[in-house]
Amino acid sequence: MQGTLDMLILRTLLLGPVHGHGIARAIEQTSDDVLDVDHGSLYPALQRLLQEGWITAEWGVSSNNRKAKFYSLTRSGRAHLRKETSRWERFSRAISQILNPARQE
Amino acid sequence: MSWKSALARGLGFVRGNDARSRDLQAEIRSHIELETDENIERGLDPVEARRAAFLKFGNPQLAQESSQAMWSVPTLESIVSDFKYGFRMLKNAPLFSAVAIVTLAAGLGSSIGVFTVANAVLFRKLPYPDLDRIVLMWGGDRKTGERGQVSFTDTEDIRSRNRVFAAISNYADWTPTLSGQGDPERLAATQVSNGFFDVLGIKPSIGREFTEEENIDGNDNVVILSHNLWTRRFNADPGIIGRTILLNAVPHVVVGIMPEDFETLPSTLVQGGELYRPIGESYDDTQRRAEHLRAIARLKPGFTSAQAEADVERIARELESEHPKEEADIHYSIASLQVDAGHELRPSLTILGWAAAMLLLIACANVAGLLLARSNNRQKEFAMRSALGAPRSRLLRQAFTESLILATLGGAIGIAIAEVAARMCVLLAPKLGSSLVKVSIDTTSLAFGGCAVLLTSILFGLAPALQSAKANISSAIKQGGQNKEVSRGGQRFQSLIVIGEFVLALTLLTVAALLVQTFVSLQKVDVGFRPERKLLMNVWLPSMKYKKPEQQVQFFDELIRRVAHLPGVKSAALVQNPPLGNFDGRAILPEGRADIPQNLLSPQAYFITPDYLQTMEIPLLQGRGFSAADNESGQLVAIVSQSLANRMFPGQDAVGRKLQLLSDKKIDGKYPSRVIVGVVGDIRHLGPDARVTPGLYVPFRQLPVTWMSLVVDCESPSAIVPSIRGELRTIDRDVAAFKISTYEDLLSDSLLIRKLAMGLISTFGGMALFLAAVGLYGLLSYGVSVRMREFGVRAALGALPADLVKLVLRSGLKLVLLGGLVGIVSSAVAGRFAASVIAGTIPPDVLTITTSFAILAGVAVLASLIPALAAGRANPASTLRTE
Numbered sequence: 001m002q003g004t005l006d007m008l009i010l011r012t013l014l015l016g017p018v019h020g021h022g023i024a025r026a027i028e029q030t031s032d033d034v035l036d037v038d039h040g041s042l043y044p045a046l047q048r049l050l051q052e053g054w055i056t057a058e059w060g061v062s063s064n065n066r067k068a069k070f071y072s073l074t075r076s077g078r079a080h081l082r083k084e085t086s087r088w089e090r091f092s093r094a095i096s097q098i099l100n101p102a103r104q105e
Numbered sequence: 106m107s108w109k110s111a112l113a114r115g116l117g118f119v120r121g122n123d124a125r126s127r128d129l130q131a132e133i134r135s136h137i138e139l140e141t142d143e144n145i146e147r148g149l150d151p152v153e154a155r156r157a158a159f160l161k162f163g164n165p166q167l168a169q170e171s172s173q174a175m176w177s178v179p180t181l182e183s184i185v186s187d188f189k190y191g192f193r194m195l196k197n198a199p200l201f202s203a204v205a206i207v208t209l210a211a212g213l214g215s216s217i218g219v220f221t222v223a224n225a226v227l228f229r230k231l232p233y234p235d236l237d238r239i240v241l242m243w244g245g246d247r248k249t250g251e252r253g254q255v256s257f258t259d260t261e262d263i264r265s266r267n268r269v270f271a272a273i274s275n276y277a278d279w280t281p282t283l284s285g286q287g288d289p290e291r292l293a294a295t296q297v298s299n300g301f302f303d304v305l306g307i308k309p310s311i312g313r314e315f316t317e318e319e320n321i322d323g324n325d326n327v328v329i330l331s332h333n334l335w336t337r338r339f340n341a342d343p344g345i346i347g348r349t350i351l352l353n354a355v356p357h358v359v360v361g362i363m364p365e366d367f368e369t370l371p372s373t374l375v376q377g378g379e380l381y382r383p384i385g386e387s388y389d390d391t392q393r394r395a396e397h398l399r400a401i402a403r404l405k406p407g408f409t410s411a412q413a414e415a416d417v418e419r420i421a422r423e424l425e426s427e428h429p430k431e432e433a434d435i436h437y438s439i440a441s442l443q444v445d446a447g448h449e450l451r452p453s454l455t456i457l458g459w460a461a462a463m464l465l466l467i468a469c470a471n472v473a474g475l476l477l478a479r480s481n482n483r484q485k486e487f488a489m490r491s492a493l494g495a496p497r498s499r500l501l502r503q504a505f506t507e508s509l510i511l512a513t514l515g516g517a518i519g520i521a522i523a524e525v526a527a528r529m530c531v532l533l534a535p536k537l538g539s540s541l542v543k544v545s546i547d548t549t550s551l552a553f554g555g556c557a558v559l560l561t562s563i564l565f566g567l568a569p570a571l572q573s574a575k576a577n578i579s580s581a582i583k584q585g586g587q588n589k590e591v592s593r594g595g596q597r598f599q600s601l602i603v604i605g606e607f608v609l610a611l612t613l614l615t616v617a618a619l620l621v622q623t624f625v626s627l628q629k630v631d632v633g634f635r636p637e638r639k640l641l642m643n644v645w646l647p648s649m650k651y652k653k654p655e656q657q658v659q660f661f662d663e664l665i666r667r668v669a670h671l672p673g674v675k676s677a678a679l680v681q682n683p684p685l686g687n688f689d690g691r692a693i694l695p696e697g698r699a700d701i702p703q704n705l706l707s708p709q710a711y712f713i714t715p716d717y718l719q720t721m722e723i724p725l726l727q728g729r730g731f732s733a734a735d736n737e738s739g740q741l742v743a744i745v746s747q748s749l750a751n752r753m754f755p756g757q758d759a760v761g762r763k764l765q766l767l768s769d770k771k772i773d774g775k776y777p778s779r780v781i782v783g784v785v786g787d788i789r790h791l792g793p794d795a796r797v798t799p800g801l802y803v804p805f806r807q808l809p810v811t812w813m814s815l816v817v818d819c820e821s822p823s824a825i826v827p828s829i830r831g832e833l834r835t836i837d838r839d840v841a842a843f844k845i846s847t848y849e850d851l852l853s854d855s856l857l858i859r860k861l862a863m864g865l866i867s868t869f870g871g872m873a874l875f876l877a878a879v880g881l882y883g884l885l886s887y888g889v890s891v892r893m894r895e896f897g898v899r900a901a902l903g904a905l906p907a908d909l910v911k912l913v914l915r916s917g918l919k920l921v922l923l924g925g926l927v928g929i930v931s932s933a934v935a936g937r938f939a940a941s942v943i944a945g946t947i948p949p950d951v952l953t954i955t956t957s958f959a960i961l962a963g964v965a966v967l968a969s970l971i972p973a974l975a976a977g978r979a980n981p982a983s984t985l986r987t988e
Binding site: 019020021024038039040041042043044046047048050051052062064066067068069 | 128129131132133135136138139140142161162163164165167168169171172173174175176497498
């Protein structure tokens with residue numbers, strides 16, 4: 001789901017500016033390769049987030065001296081992430097409660 | 106969005122999407138290189154590393170394209186799909202769509218209509234070259250500031266002394282009778298002095314202008330025809346130049362014909378321009394205050410109205426010092442023709458404009474309310490689309506597209522309404538004593554309509570659109586599609602609007618009811634004569650031909666004799682100043698009542714032929730009517746109406762008493778006495794809504810005049826007109842009949858203003874009621890949709906559907922009651938106001954106000970019923986399940 005991808009990207013950027021390839025790699029790693037996607041499908045999402053004003057982009061140089069575009073979180077992006085995370089958590093808690101009623105006690 | 110990213114986006118637009126595409130391409134390339142680097146580090150050979158990197162990335166072309174799709178210039182395709190989707194949504198909710206569209210049509214229609222009229226009257230450029238240099242010069246008094254007409258002599262002085270005008274001319278209305286060929290006809294013409302066509306900057310297309318000599322009295326029997334009159338009456342024959350035509354039975358030489366596209370001055374300034382003739386006055390120091398002309402001038406290039414006014418002021422002061430008596434405090438003002446042309450209509454158009462704007466705003470508020478209620482119901486749909494990846498901007502766009510569709514449909518119907526309204530304006534204007542030449546929907550009003558549609562769709566679509574875009578999946582799914590966050594302030598604001606709408610509706614309904622009641626009662630009023638089967642026709646004798654009273658009497662006697670013998674005519678008579686015409690009071694002195702001051706009694710005077718009373722079926726109460734013996738050689742006699750008799754001789758018999766009519770010729774320095782021979786019933790001379798007018802009847806033969814009205818009592822009044830015209834032609838081809846009408850039409854026209862006011866107020870009242878109902882419906886529906894869960898819980902706790910219905914109805918009725926309370930006060934005030942503006946309107950009474958309120962409450966209950974029933978359907982099971 002695209003909404004989920006948005007959140008994963010925003011979360012990755014919480015730690016600081018990252019370029020597109022880095023974001024793809026980070027998502028692969030943090031989500032245990034569960035949300036494995038084509039790296040290419042990251043770019044529409046990035047453009048959308050730019051459009052919403054949640055992230056900004058700037059050309060820079062990667063650790064191995066390659067030119068790359070670095071993305072960073074804006075203030076409104078941070079706020080959005082916070083809001084979405086709490087909603088997401090509530091939602092996933094609800095789902096897990098439905099799926100695992102026994103664990104509730 | 107932060108200002109930085111906004112700036113970056115803006116720059117992106119400036120740089121164009123090409124640059125952005127290249128940038129994205131470079132980024133994708135760099136991504137693949139980074140991946141290749143990593144793969145090489147892992148030990149793959151460079152070729153394999155590159156291949157794996159491409160594999161991992163997927164299709165770069167696809168990535169590039171779908172990324173670009175996110176950029177905010179929407180593709181045509183997506184716009185089309187937005188519209189398609191929007192139409193589908195509106196089709197799925199036909200009631201909602203219909204109500205919203207009709208509401209918007211009412212608001213937009215009235216706005217476009219008023220704009221169209223205003224545009225035609227106030228803003229339309231008159232078709233004269235260098236229009237901004239044409240000015241009107243008004244005379245007036247320096248002290249009072251009132252503006253008025255000017256005299257010929259003063260204008261001539263200004264012509265010779267000014268430094269600012271390229272040309273200046275006088276003009277005045279003229280209504281000659283054209284005869285000689287075909288039926289005689291009264292024309293709406295203009296008399297002009299030297300330079301009139303120079304001022305307008307348009308010359309005759311055939312022939313020539315008037316020469317200076319032709320402007321002098323005696324040489325002035327020349328005319329220039331309008332293209333319309335030339336084609337209509339003279340078959341567009343160019344040979345007419347140099348020939349003579351008869352105007353008021355005087356030969357006039359045709360010297361020119363105006364171009365086809367020439368338009369005479371606006372109808373607020375002249376009555377018409379079917380032909381032009383010189384004014385034919387001469388410079389005369391004793392006639393400086395003969396201010397019966399208007400003046401128009403063309404500024405020299407480079408001069409402004411203000412400079413012209415200063416220059417004319419200088420001349421006025423010169424004139425004042427030369428002729429201190431005649432020219433005391435004379436003042437001239439200069440106004441641009443373009444601005445001044447719509448001067449008279451400006452205030453009423455301003456009021457109409459504000460009214461229309463208010464109506465449009467109310468309509469917007471209503472539709473916003475409706476949309477809010479609906480968007481609340483669609484929360485789930487929007488949340489789903491958002492979850493499926495629709496960006497917020499796309500949701501906003503979708504919501505606006507739907508608003509735009511509504512507004513456009515409403516606007517289209519509105520334009521149709523406006524066109525009908527504009528046509529009605531044109532139709533009615535002449536009857537109301539003013540005229541609008543051409544008013545119809547044109548490109549300017551279409552453009553205005555387009556802007557209004559756009560603006561309104563933003564105005565009423567904003568709040569609902571923002572709410573739709575706020576949609577988010579978790580809360581939407583959790584709450585079963587209901588948004589709990591209701592803006593309290595918004596609700597209260599909307600309630601206020603609804604209350605206001607009810608106040609307005611009640612007020613207008615009450616006033617409309619009062620006007621209707623008044624109108625119905627006026628239909629039954631006895632005007633004092635029988636209007637049925639009566640024809641009225643004005644006959645004007647050319648005074649040059651009928652100088653002597655004997656000639657006039659002879660003509661009219663012959664006319665009556667011939668008309669009375671036409672088949673189907675019961676009787677025919679002549680009268681000057683027929684009822685429902687002008688008021689013409691003549692001072693009288695009753696004999697033996699020296700205590701009554703002169704001029705106190707000035708009854709409406711009717712100069713009649715003997716059969717008049719019988720033809721009009723005015724009842725004779727006492728004494729006798731006139732006979733053929735009451736002529737110039739007989740005794741001077743008069744008949745008075747009941748109320749005049751009572752005023753002159755209260756409690757006494759009027760027949761046999763005497764009075765002096767101050768219009769009679771003095772004999773030996775004294776007014777002769779007239780013996781009162783009869784008393785007749787009173788009539789309402791000014792119409793059924795006016796009071797009875799004391800009347801005095803005098804035999805026409807004892808006081809002849811050159812213009813009379815023919816009254817005919819016959820089976821089919823309109824069918825007999827051609828035969829009467831035929832008789833007129835047989836007697837004298839130079840005499841025109843005009844203002845021909847049946848008395849029933851005249852009577853109904855005399856109530857035209859009332860009818861119009863009644864129609865307008867009733868329409869507005871109905872519209873206000875409809876808007877109020879829509880507003881209430883929208884507000885309650887929204888409330889219900891927000892509180893659906895609450896209702897479910899109530900139902901679960903034992904509330905019956907009827908209780909829930911009552912709950913909603915009560916909240917609706919609360920608003921209606923509040924509006925009603927205020928409305929009762931305001932309608933009482935408005936009713937009184939209406940009675941003061943339109944005399945004779947019955948004052949507001951309890952029954953009328955109560956009835957209006959009952960109608961209002963009924964409509965309100967109906968409007969509340971749909972949302973109330975929806976509340977009654979609240980299902981505890983489904984509510985609890987979604988909890």
